[in-house]
Amino acid sequence: MKIFTIANLKGGVGKTITTVNVAYLLAAEQGRRVLVVDNDQQGNASHFFGRYGYDKPGMAEVLARTAGPEAVIQHTDYEHIDIIAANLNLAKAEKAVLLDTMVPQQVRLRECLRQVKNVYDYVLIDNAPSLGMCVVNALTTSDWLIVPAKIDRWTFEGVDMLLQQAEQVQSYFNPQLRFAGTLITNYRRNESNRQGAEWLRAAGKYKPFHSMIRWTDKVDESTFAAAPIVVHSPRCNASKDYRRFTAELMRLAGDAPDGEQKGGEQA
Template sequence: MRIINICNLKGGVAKTITSVNMAYVLATMGKKVLVIDNDKQGNTSKFFGVYGYEKPSLAEIMLTKNTAEDVIQKTTRENIDVIPANMNLLTANRNVMLDLNSPQQTRLKKALAAVAEQYDFCIIDNAPDINMSVINALTAGDDYIIPVKIDRFTFDGVDVMIEQAEQIRENFNEKLRFRGCLVTSFRKNDVNRQGQEYLQEASRYKLFETHIRWTEKVDESTFTCEPVMVHSPRCGAARDYKAFTAEYLKSVSDSDTKGAEK
């Protein structure tokens, strides 16, 4: 199971939209996908119809009260299961930080190891934070991708996210790799073009060639709780998410090939 973190310390950059649509594209390819909602707001859980407090959630995994198998819920989308989140994650993060008697950073990694053979991919939709559950997610991950919406604060957020992730790579997870930045809500105006050019020219950002075009269909899809490819399969964003997922898979395949050649 390959674990992909979708993360940015900024909110409103389409982390959840990217997570659910990437998961859907992979699922339509016949891949088994586990999606983890790692945000106390629970937007991914709500999208897949598994939000609530009646069943255990990611908080219980963080507190080592339940295994991943106990927490995973089926969805109505073929090949997609979810580990949900709710506001209990806020308390769980605080309690993990206060627990000095057992490892704090590897709880999610250990839980996912038990279900790794059941899935091809795990996509983690992270909160705009660097709290203990996000540290756990990056410690467990193979890759991280940073969605960016171009505005005056874009580059500060990306720089800090990369810095934090690289610290986690150095201290807890040497296999963690930065796959790149994905421009979302892209419009054909000067600000977006200039921002995209800057990201392209700065090699540290590893910008994906694909960008996700802005369309009102994406916002509409959050109300219908449908992947944009289902809600509006002909819109630009639907085609873009397919292209982005293919580009990501190619980058992984290419890097694995290069690694094997060394």
């Protein structure tokens, strides 16, 4: 089971869009078993998959250690995609965890996911724009960190702070955590975006993926349609980009995409 945390301290950079589209591509086009963890009290991923609500336990109960995976994991309408949903109760649970010193605060999500390690091929954790205990739990259980980012003047400070947090988690709780890279989203072919992408590459530490997700209004349309962009508009640039990114991610995880040999050559 390969676990990816998708996080950024900024909102509106495409964390949830990236999570749901990669999940769909892994499941529908690559046949992988995927668990989405909605680790954001806003519950956008839960809304997307039609599983937002208060009638079933979810991520809040995972953090509070009052429910196990058999209770919190729900099937979605998409084959091979399950979800641990979230709602506003997650904010209360996060505060309660900080007051609970009897059980380690940072490993509660890891305890849950370890029980299903043979059930899923991939876990994708969608996070709030925060450095709180929910995100620390995500980093503690993950193999890789992905940072979606738009190119603007405030991009780099937020990425730096998140990478510092990841380094601390790696040192104290999760030595296997690795920074997979920065995924440039909402990319426009203009001079400022081109220069920003070049700066990211030249800086070295931000490790931008080769794939960049180009801007299109079809992405916003897909959220209202509650459909992955690759379903809503399969021929748009963003759909092509997410396919390339998913393949890049699978190769990073040592899992060659279907139709591709381990060395990355076409079969």
